[in-house]
Amino acid sequence: MADHHNLKSYTHLFVGLEVQSPVLDGTCQPYVNLDNAASTPAFKRVQEAVNDFLLFYSSVHRGTGFKSQLSTHAYEQARRIVMQFVGASPEQHVCIFGKNTTEATNKLARRFPFTPERDVVLVSLMEHHSNDLPWRPVAKVVHINVTPEGQLDEADFDARLKEYSGRVALVAITGASNVTGVINPIHRLAEKAHAAGAQIAVDCAQLAPHRAIDMRPLDDPTHLDYVALSAHKLYAPFGAGALVGRRDTFERGDPDLRGGGEVEIVTVDQVHWSEPPERDEAGSPNTVGAVAMAAALRQIQEVGMQAVADHEAALTAYTLYHLNRLPGVRIFGSRDPQQAHNRLGVIPFEIEGISHFLVAAILGYEFGIGVRNGCFCAHPYLLHLFGLQPDQEVQVRSHIIAGDRTQMPGLVRISFGLYNEPADVDALVEALQKITRREWRGTYVQDKASGEFHPSGYRIDFGDYFNI
Numbered sequence: 001m002a003d004h005h006n007l008k009s010y011t012h013l014f015v016g017l018e019v020q021s022p023v024l025d026g027t028c029q030p031y032v033n034l035d036n037a038a039s040t041p042a043f044k045r046v047q048e049a050v051n052d053f054l055l056f057y058s059s060v061h062r063g064t065g066f067k068s069q070l071s072t073h074a075y076e077q078a079r080r081i082v083m084q085f086v087g088a089s090p091e092q093h094v095c096i097f098g099k100n101t102t103e104a105t106n107k108l109a110r111r112f113p114f115t116p117e118r119d120v121v122l123v124s125l126m127e128h129h130s131n132d133l134p135w136r137p138v139a140k141v142v143h144i145n146v147t148p149e150g151q152l153d154e155a156d157f158d159a160r161l162k163e164y165s166g167r168v169a170l171v172a173i174t175g176a177s178n179v180t181g182v183i184n185p186i187h188r189l190a191e192k193a194h195a196a197g198a199q200i201a202v203d204c205a206q207l208a209p210h211r212a213i214d215m216r217p218l219d220d221p222t223h224l225d226y227v228a229l230s231a232h233k234l235y236a237p238f239g240a241g242a243l244v245g246r247r248d249t250f251e252r253g254d255p256d257l258r259g260g261g262e263v264e265i266v267t268v269d270q271v272h273w274s275e276p277p278e279r280d281e282a283g284s285p286n287t288v289g290a291v292a293m294a295a296a297l298r299q300i301q302e303v304g305m306q307a308v309a310d311h312e313a314a315l316t317a318y319t320l321y322h323l324n325r326l327p328g329v330r331i332f333g334s335r336d337p338q339q340a341h342n343r344l345g346v347i348p349f350e351i352e353g354i355s356h357f358l359v360a361a362i363l364g365y366e367f368g369i370g371v372r373n374g375c376f377c378a379h380p381y382l383l384h385l386f387g388l389q390p391d392q393e394v395q396v397r398s399h400i401i402a403g404d405r406t407q408m409p410g411l412v413r414i415s416f417g418l419y420n421e422p423a424d425v426d427a428l429v430e431a432l433q434k435i436t437r438r439e440w441r442g443t444y445v446q447d448k449a450s451g452e453f454h455p456s457g458y459r460i461d462f463g464d465y466f467n468i
């Protein structure tokens, strides 16, 4: 098992970790955030960069004043930092800023040069909806199987590549699963995709905060053609994300959004589009978000991606060791502490006989522990992991469509960030021990439409904590 005893602490790098959570017994508990796969708190470095930059903030690109030129300098510097973070080169790639990974995959889906002959996108069954649904209107989407434990079935990948030989335009795959923490062999898949004449796009929303990303030069057969990432999962919650991809793709065609900031000259009947990346950044960009994102990437690189991975592996191994010993807790995906280095610190589980909605509610309301529950925007993957038969799937669907989520299958998920510590795991394990023994305090009532449980007679007035 990886050693958790001498783990370095990174808590001093983060904003807001001292915030306490009110709990049901009327006291306050240190808030334990184990929902980092959804969004992460900010680095102090990000907060400082944003504060510093706001003094200078102004319009970018066409402003002639000092602040405008400085803002343009900051925005373009941020772009270079993102490119460097993912191993991209300015000659071969462009970095297009946007809101998040979802926007990036949607943009790529609209801008990718499909042809009638090459019209197939291979995605995996483990994809987040953000890397599945955008492809459906623009291509024939073929889903690669996953094994019963949730790993990519690479033999099926090979078989589909062969079955659709000459037709596969793109492999769109996640770098790591937001459900099981499975890490995909993206460079090996890239090599196979390229050998079949296809390109590869990697959803790095989960991978980027935890592992180094290296797009590699286009003449390397293992290169990645496109990567997408979100800053709010990377300790920079200021609304930015990036699509980094092949320059030649974005040099072609019309942008998907039309407006200012992306044209050279417009007449009443003609448009001459700018070169990339401006061509794909319609309207005024989120300059503050881009600065925040770049500051976060600088900070995490200073920590070092290997140190990040080691820290999370130790926490993950420690957690698995304990959860494996908790009666009634069933972990999905790999539960082997020895394998913690080969996955992300994202662990989904269920407690026998207790709804995932209820477990999550009790953790939050009684122990001040933030987790996520449900299907994590990866419904096909969850249904597969549960081994639901088609008729059961139909039943689930019909209940949800009828506005009843009370029986919706799902899991509880914990996911680590760089600031989590063994004490957070201890708090979780202690809480789960009590829950497995049915030792909770509140009387919980389930809301039919959302499926969520709330303790009856208890309400947090959030206005006491924050107002605008």
Ligand SMILES: Cc1ncc(COP(=O)(O)O)c(C=O)c1O
Pocket: 037, 038, 100, 101, 102, 103, 128, 130, 131, 174, 176, 177, 178, 203, 205, 206, 230
């Ligand atoms: C693997 C994966 N892809 C894509 C997304 C979408 O990211 P965003 O909501 O930032 O667009 C997520 C978010 O959880 C994710 O986990």
